[in-house]
């Protein structure tokens with residue numbers, strides 16, 4: 001497993017009940033296995049990982065065909081006359097035509113992709129004849145004005161790939177190119193590791209959507225928009241998940257349990273945000289304490305900021321990850337942990353992309369926690385977006401970030417220092 005960075009040999013935070021980010025990844029790893037493989041139609045497998053090598057059924061090309069619109073001939077017939085050579089046209093071979101035999105001392109009009117007649121060994125493009133290009137009646141004869149090269153413009157059966165060769169390998173992600181390649185090899189179904197189906201639940205009585213959207217700040221209310229749920233759902237879709245549900249619930253453990261049980265068997269992973277710290281109304285904590293024997297939830301503290309409180313476990317047969325409610329904490333937790341779990345379930349490669357740059361401002365030390373600070377990397381320089389210290393609520397700064405700057409525990413970062421960061425957007429790479 002890829003270390004999230006730093007020397008993990010000694011963890012001085014252990015006596016404070018804190019674990020390191022890498023220890024948390026190891027805990028998650030111990031519970032995870034790839035989803036069971038499925039046989040799927042290739043066209044319905046985009047974004048999945050191949051669970052087995054795919055072998056060519058239909059060679060490429062499937063049959064010997066023309067690479068040009070023109071005339072199929074026997075080169076010796078042309079050479080016998082010399083250029084220009086006037087030849088009778090004995091057949092018309094559009095694409096999709098059955099294989100024909102070329103009559104002696106004649107040529108056949110042929111289209112790109114049409115099977116080369118038996119007996120023909122060269123294609124003369126229409127541009128090298130007296131026949132104008134484009135739709136027209138079959139001419140009775142054609143004058144060949146340019147000497148063709150032997151074997152010109154013929155795509156031979158199997159010259160690119162023969163039957164039985166591997167056209168795509170186990171572990172490859174089904175991209176548009178892979179889909180095209182596999183289908184052209186005559187394979188219509190493949191074994192894949194499916195993408196996890198995910199239910200994202202925002203918890204909190206203060207969320208507008210949880211309250212039915214009836215309250216507004218204009219009323220002097222204390223409600224907020226649910227930014228976490230749609231943000232996490234969007235991240236999952238960005239990573240490739242197609243089946244992502246998103247809802248929110250009040251601080252009611254029964255309502256939360258009901259939403260989860262309504263989705264039993266329909267999702268592979270539940271991701272919640274909110275209610276994992278020390279609040280008196282946290283529904284996940286209440287659910288954990290409810291004594292239900294189908295609920296197995298674990299809460300822990302990771303020596304990082306943001307994203308200290310985390311949780312994982314199972315409710316019934318469903319796997320759950322519980323992220324902190326502060327929006328930047330939720331984002332960082334999703335990038336470090338949900339992405340990792342997505343990778344383990346789907347077998348997608350989800351290695352973090354690290355970048356380096358120089359600090360354009362200074363950041364003070366932040367206790368014994370590793371910081372993941374949203375920042376912008378441009379022209380080799382990191383600029384900070386929000387407050388130096390607590391910024392886990394500062395979601396509105398997040399939209400500009402393209403990296404999470406890594407600041408080691410008890411360490412300051414001074415202007416000009418070279419630092420490492422995790423890229424969260426292509427603009428940083």
Ligand SMILES: Nc1nc2c(c(=O)[nH]1)N[C@H]1C(S)=C(S)[C@@H](COP(=O)(O)OP(=O)(O)OC[C@H]3O[C@@H](n4cnc5c(N)ncnc54)[C@H](O)[C@@H]3O)O[C@H]1N2
Pocket residue numbers: 202203204206207224225226227228229273274275276277278279282306307308309323324325326327329392393
């Ligand atoms: N006594 C303690 N209090 C807190 C601790 C602690 O250790 N002891 N940890 C702090 C840290 S660190 C974090 S992070 C937060 C995590 O809190 P919860 O996961 O319990 O989340 P909530 O209390 O429900 O909400 C926190 C914050 O985020 C806002 N929020 C929640 N959901 C959403 C959403 N879907 N969209 C946008 N914003 C959301 C919520 O309104 C709160 O402001 O706990 C600290 N407290």
Ligand code: MOO
Pocket residue numbers: 304305306307308309324326329392393
């Ligand atoms: O760890 Mo919390 O995630 O600081 O804000």
